[in-house]
Amino acid sequence: MTLRKYLVLLSIVAFGSIGDTFLARGMRDVGTIDIHHPMHVVTALANPWIIFGTLCLLGFMTSYMTALSFADLTYVLPATAIGYVVMAVLSRFWLQEHVSLQRWAGIALITVGVGLVAGGPSRTEHPPAPATPADVEAAQERP
Amino acid sequence: MKNLYIWLCIFVTVCASTTGDVLIALAMRRIGDLGHFRRDHGLLAVLARIASSGALFGGIFFMAVAYFSNLVGLSWADLSLLGPASAALTFVANAIAAKLFLHENVDRRRWFATIFVCCGVLLLTSS
Numbered sequence: 001m002t003l004r005k006y007l008v009l010l011s012i013v014a015f016g017s018i019g020d021t022f023l024a025r026g027m028r029d030v031g032t033i034d035i036h037h038p039m040h041v042v043t044a045l046a047n048p049w050i051i052f053g054t055l056c057l058l059g060f061m062t063s064y065m066t067a068l069s070f071a072d073l074t075y076v077l078p079a080t081a082i083g084y085v086v087m088a089v090l091s092r093f094w095l096q097e098h099v100s101l102q103r104w105a106g107i108a109l110i111t112v113g114v115g116l117v118a119g120g121p122s123r124t125e126h127p128p129a130p131a132t133p134a135d136v137e138a139a140q141e142r143p
Numbered sequence: 144m145k146n147l148y149i150w151l152c153i154f155v156t157v158c159a160s161t162t163g164d165v166l167i168a169l170a171m172r173r174i175g176d177l178g179h180f181r182r183d184h185g186l187l188a189v190l191a192r193i194a195s196s197g198a199l200f201g202g203i204f205f206m207a208v209a210y211f212s213n214l215v216g217l218s219w220a221d222l223s224l225l226g227p228a229s230a231a232l233t234f235v236a237n238a239i240a241a242k243l244f245l246h247e248n249v250d251r252r253r254w255f256a257t258i259f260v261c262c263g264v265l266l267l268t269s270s
Contacts, residue, residue: 004178020226027217041214050214057210061203065193068171070178073164073241074253077234081260084267106267113259116252124248 005122008067009076013083015060022053071122078117085110145219152216156229159209161236165244166202172245173198231261 026049033040044050067076085107092099099107174180174192181189193199216225238257241247249257 023214024217024221027214030218033215033218041211041218044214044218061206065167065171065199066177068168069174069180070176072247073168073245074238074247074249074257077164077237078253078256078260081230081234081264084264088267103267106263106265109259109263109266111263113256113263116259117256120250120252121248124246 005067005070008063009079011063012060012067012076012080013086015056015063016080017083017087019053019056019060022049022056026050026053072124075117075120075122078113081110082114085114149216149220149225152212152219153225153228153232155212156209156216156225157232157236159205159212160229160233161240163202163205163209164233164237165240166198166205168202168241168245170196170199170202227264227267231264234261234264 026044026047029047029049030044033044045054064076067080071079088099088103088107171177174196177189180192213225213229216229234257238249238254242249
C-alpha cells in the first residue's frame, strides 16, 4: 500500500461522512415523505443540502471505485469504517460533547477491526486459470 | 406500522447496496488498477474503459436504488438509527457476498474485522 492508496481510502471516509450528514440535514427540511406518494422524494433533490450531499457522494463514488480497482471489497469496507471513530473523537475533543463508555467501547472495537484488516493483504491473488490443451499446443508450436 | 416501513427501507438499502458494491467491485477488478492504467494510457482511456463496463452501470443503478431508499428512510427515521443499522448489516452482507460471488479470500482475520466493526458501529451509534 502506497501513500496515494491511503489517501484514496481517506477521501472515501471524508466524502462519505460529510455527504451523509448533509443528506440528513436536507431531509430534515424536506419533512416526512408519505408512503402513498414516494415520488415526492424527487422534490428533495432541489434542496441545497441534498445537492451538496449528493455532490459529496459523487466524490465518494469516485474514490470508492478507485479503491476497489486496487483492493478487495472486504478490505475497503472495514478499512474505511475509521470514519466513525474520527467523527466520535472530533465530537469529544472539538465539539466538547460527552462520549459515553459505550461509545468508547464502540470506538475500541472499530479500531481493532480496522487494525486487523489493514494489517493483512489488500487484494486476493487469484491463481491463473489452468492451461487448456489448446494453450499447450500453441506453446509447443512456438519456436 | 411506521417501524415496519423503516425496517423495509433498511432491508431495501442493504440489499441494493450489497448488490451494487459487488457489481462495482467486479467491474473494477476487471478494469484493473486505475492509477496504473491512467499512467500508462491517459485519462481518456480510463474514462472509455469505465464507460464500457456493463457491470459498473448495473452497480451504479443498485447504488441509486439504495440512495433513494435511504432518503425515504431518512424522512421517517433519524440518521442515528438508519445509519448504523444499514451500515452494520451491509458490512456482514458484503462479506458474505464477496466470499460467494467475488471469491475473495475472506479469511478469519477479515471475518473478525467485519464482526468487530459491525459491533463497534452498533455500540457507537446506538448509545
